[in-house]
Amino acid sequence: MTLALGCIADDYTGASDLANTLTKAGLRTVQTIGVPADDLALPEVDAVVVSLKSRSIPADEAVARSREAAAWLNARGAGHLMFKVCSTFDSTDAGNIGPVTDALRTDAGEAIALVTPAFPETARTVYLGHLFVGAVPLAESPLKDHPLNPMRDSNLVRVLARQSRAGVGLVDLAAVAQGADAVIARLDALAKEGKGAAIADAVLDRDLAVLGAAALTRKVSTGASGLGLGLARALVAAGRVASAAAEADLGGPIGGPAACLAGSCSQATLGQIARAEAAMPVRRLDPARLLSGEDEAGAALAWALERIGAGPVLIASSAGPEDVAAVQAQHGRDAAGHAIEAAMARIAEGLVAHGVRRLVVAGGETSGAVVDRLGLPAFRVGPEIAAGVPVLRTTDRDMWLALKSGNFGGPDFFADALRLMP
Ligand SMILES: Nc1ncnc2c1ncn2[C@@H]1O[C@H](COP(=O)(O)OP(=O)(O)OP(=O)(O)O)[C@@H](O)[C@H]1O
Numbered sequence: 001m002t003l004a005l006g007c008i009a010d011d012y013t014g015a016s017d018l019a020n021t022l023t024k025a026g027l028r029t030v031q032t033i034g035v036p037a038d039d040l041a042l043p044e045v046d047a048v049v050v051s052l053k054s055r056s057i058p059a060d061e062a063v064a065r066s067r068e069a070a071a072w073l074n075a076r077g078a079g080h081l082m083f084k085v086c087s088t089f090d091s092t093d094a095g096n097i098g099p100v101t102d103a104l105r106t107d108a109g110e111a112i113a114l115v116t117p118a119f120p121e122t123a124r125t126v127y128l129g130h131l132f133v134g135a136v137p138l139a140e141s142p143l144k145d146h147p148l149n150p151m152r153d154s155n156l157v158r159v160l161a162r163q164s165r166a167g168v169g170l171v172d173l174a175a176v177a178q179g180a181d182a183v184i185a186r187l188d189a190l191a192k193e194g195k196g197a198a199i200a201d202a203v204l205d206r207d208l209a210v211l212g213a214a215a216l217t218r219k220v221s222t223g224a225s226g227l228g229l230g231l232a233r234a235l236v237a238a239g240r241v242a243s244a245a246a247e248a249d250l251g252g253p254i255g256g257p258a259a260c261l262a263g264s265c266s267q268a269t270l271g272q273i274a275r276a277e278a279a280m281p282v283r284r285l286d287p288a289r290l291l292s293g294e295d296e297a298g299a300a301l302a303w304a305l306e307r308i309g310a311g312p313v314l315i316a317s318s319a320g321p322e323d324v325a326a327v328q329a330q331h332g333r334d335a336a337g338h339a340i341e342a343a344m345a346r347i348a349e350g351l352v353a354h355g356v357r358r359l360v361v362a363g364g365e366t367s368g369a370v371v372d373r374l375g376l377p378a379f380r381v382g383p384e385i386a387a388g389v390p391v392l393r394t395t396d397r398d399m400w401l402a403l404k405s406g407n408f409g410g411p412d413f414f415a416d417a418l419r420l421m422p
């Protein structure tokens, strides 16, 4: 298997977002969970997205895991490596976007890497290095209250510079508008100035095609699904993959009980949970009980098992910024986050042990905890539920999943997802 594109994603929902984008753009794509074992049977594909859970771990661990993934992808002949990060640039001054990009770039012998989280389809645009989420700058968006990495600076040149070894420059929209050659020239000039990364502006899909073509002239780039779209278009245009790949045969209906789990505290997910109340029973996890050592996960599981015979259920830990802040003040941000993720994973394990084969999970860290606990090795990518969220089918057993990035999906996401998981 020779890969046109090897991708390393820093969380599982982000990986399925990218796998969805690549599939739609005509690349045969598989999403693996972690670095695959050498004996994992994979179909013939153009792209592999290795999903890591490295967004919110110490930077040195994120670098080590990303390098391991890069080595696996390079051993399969990956023509280009893309490090998939969040379209809202979720990171802290300690990393991990800068340290991982630095490491992958230097390992590949490159002087500079193009970096852009722009993804216009989900209203993430970058102008003069400033990231906009919809109509507002990043630092005024709900991401300012993210439970793990509050984003309080919209200037990504500054944000990335604080977490990078080498300096960071800008490829502005004026250069992008002139086409790939102008972007390549700008990257070369920035590299000569000693910059190791360049934030690239992009406002429209056509900007992504330019950035993809420019990025492909180097071995490593970093971005969100928009960059994936640009890279995929450039690969198809260059004849390096068979375009318009036939839709993968995902297998027939699975049926049986279905459940949804939400650990994301994003505004989008909070709204989707509220809407789900009209469609299915919803149980709110009580973080205070859980963190005080009571068996809240067991109680929620028992609640679900009493109901899943009659239809889907939703269990959510999600809460608004004030409640999240109160829990974090008492128990610490990471301890609270991990305890809630572990509870979700335990609930998922119990649900699957009782026959659930259709599972929707909201939140990247939450999805990571759940998928790890279930021990799922890889997914084929099915139809799109909403921008950035495909239906996934496990390669080793009959199970449907949807792993939703916190901010993605329409108001009725949970019902929309289950409709596409027969
Ligand atoms: N009520 C709560 N109080 C404090 N922390 C919570 C609460 N509910 C969930 N969390 C934690 O908040 C974090 C949410 O992160 P997660 O990645 O799952 O969602 P997200 O960041 O919105 O999604 P994405 O990464 O896909 O954008 C998790 O660590 C989760 O355990």
Ligand SMILES: O=C(O)[C@@H](O)C(=O)CO
Residues within 6 Å of the ligand: 011, 013, 014, 015, 017, 018, 085, 086, 087, 088, 224, 225, 364, 388, 405, 406, 407
């Ligand atoms: O890029 C995005 O916004 C998503 O794929 C994601 O990674 C959110 O966690």
